[in-house]
Amino acid sequence: NAGVMQNPRHLVRRRGQEARLRCSPMKGHSHVYWYRQLPEEGLKFMVYLQKENIIDESGMPKERFSAEFPKEGPSILRIQQVVRGDSAAYFCASSPPGQRNNEQFFGPGTRLTVL
Amino acid sequence: GESVGLHLPTLSVQEGDNSIINCAYSNSASDYFIWYKQESGKGPQFIIDIRSNMDKRQGQRVTVLLNKTVKHLSLQIAATQPGDSAVYFCAESWGKFQFGAGTQVVVTP
Numbered sequence: 001n002a003g004v005m006q007n008p009r010h011l012v013r014r015r016g017q018e019a020r021l022r023c024s025p026m027k028g029h030s031h032v033y034w035y036r037q038l039p040e041e042g043l044k045f046m047v048y049l050q051k052e053n054i055i056d057e058s059g060m061p062k063e064r065f066s067a068e069f070p071k072e073g074p075s076i077l078r079i080q081q082v083v084r085g086d087s088a089a090y091f092c093a094s095s096p097p098g099q100r101n102n103e104q105f106f107g108p109g110t111r112l113t114v115l
Numbered sequence: 116g117e118s119v120g121l122h123l124p125t126l127s128v129q130e131g132d133n134s135i136i137n138c139a140y141s142n143s144a145s146d147y148f149i150w151y152k153q154e155s156g157k158g159p160q161f162i163i164d165i166r167s168n169m170d171k172r173q174g175q176r177v178t179v180l181l182n183k184t185v186k187h188l189s190l191q192i193a194a195t196q197p198g199d200s201a202v203y204f205c206a207e208s209w210g211k212f213q214f215g216a217g218t219q220v221v222v223t224p
Contacts, residue, residue, distance in 0.1 A: 004158075033212070040123050042204055042216040043159070056211065091158055103149060104212065106158035 002027065004094050004107035005074075012113045019079040019086070021110045025094030032075040033093045033104060034060075034067060043091060049075060082114045123202060125219040134192040136218050138205035143186060145207035150179060150190045153217070154201045162190070162203075197222050 005024040013019050025032050030051055035043040045059040049069035060067065064082075069075040079086055089111050093104035128134045140148070146167040151159035165172045165179045165188075172179050178191040188205050204217035 006158075035214075040216075043206075043214040045212060045214075048211075103161055103164060105161065106151075108158045 004092060004105050006092050006107035006110050008110060009108060010111050010113070012115065013082050014115050015083055016081050019082050019112055019114075021077040021079075021090050021092075021112070022074040023077070023092030023094075023107060024074040025092075026105055028096060029094035029105070030097045031095045031102075032069050033095075034075075034077050035091045035093065037089045037091060037109075046077070046090075079112075082112075084114045087112055087114045123217050123219045125221060127221045127223060128195045128199075130195060130197060130222055130224050132195055134190075134195045134199070134220060136190045136192075136203050136220065138188040138190075138215050140186050140188055140205065140207040140215075141213065142207060142209050143183075144209040147208040148179070148181060148188050149206045149208075150177075150188075150203060151206065151214075152199075152201045152203055159204070192220075195220075195222050197224070 004026055007022050011019055023032060032049045034046040036046055037043050047060045047067045048056040049067060051069055052071050064080045066078045089109045091109045092107045095102040095104050149164040150162040152162050153159045163174045163177050163179050165181050170181050176193045180189045190203060192199055200220055200222045202217040202219050204215045206212050206214045
């Protein structure tokens with residue numbers, strides 16, 4: 001049973017370009033969470049999705065950031081017109097159906113560098 | 116203990132000794148707690164969890180203690196090994212997860 005998959009593992013973008021980060025949850029998991037982590041800081045919640053629905057996006061910047069979790073395929077975190085401050089590690093986690101208070105399993109992360 | 120900011124607190128432990136990592140959580144409504152381990156360049160890895168109806172839970176070489184009165188969580192690692200060197204952070208949940216900044220554990224020979 002494969003764990004949470006994220007790709008790419010490393011992504012380099014120039015200012016103004018778009019970044020697309022992908023997350024495939026564990027088999028059987030229908031809840032996906034995206035987090036952002038700056039060096040020597042904790043995980044900051046961004047968005048919580050279930051299939052085809054955004055449940056909680058209270059941690060996501062209102063502009064330039066969007067997320068989706070389509071019926072088929074991975075969840076996508078999209079950052080438009082990236083700026084240097086977007087450089088960080090972005091982690092995806094998934095959990096099984098049911099209540100939100102379930103253990104979250106994390107992927108290896110995507111490290112975004114904006115030049 | 117944990118702090119929010121640019122510099123993680125560091126716990127230096129000699130190999131074979133026991134480690135105790137502390138976490139102060141913020142929401143009295145939190146009813147689920149997890150400890151994660153994060154090695155450099157990797158994603159967080161689940162260590163142990165505890166629900167608010169318990170005050171202690173044991174795993175393999177790890178024990179989590181929960182004190183709801185003072186909103187305090189601790190992780191004890193028995194016989195610390197070099198492979199335990201990592202950042203450890205706690206997470207609390209009241210339906211929404213919130214993570215602490217973490218404690219860097221350095222195991223010395």
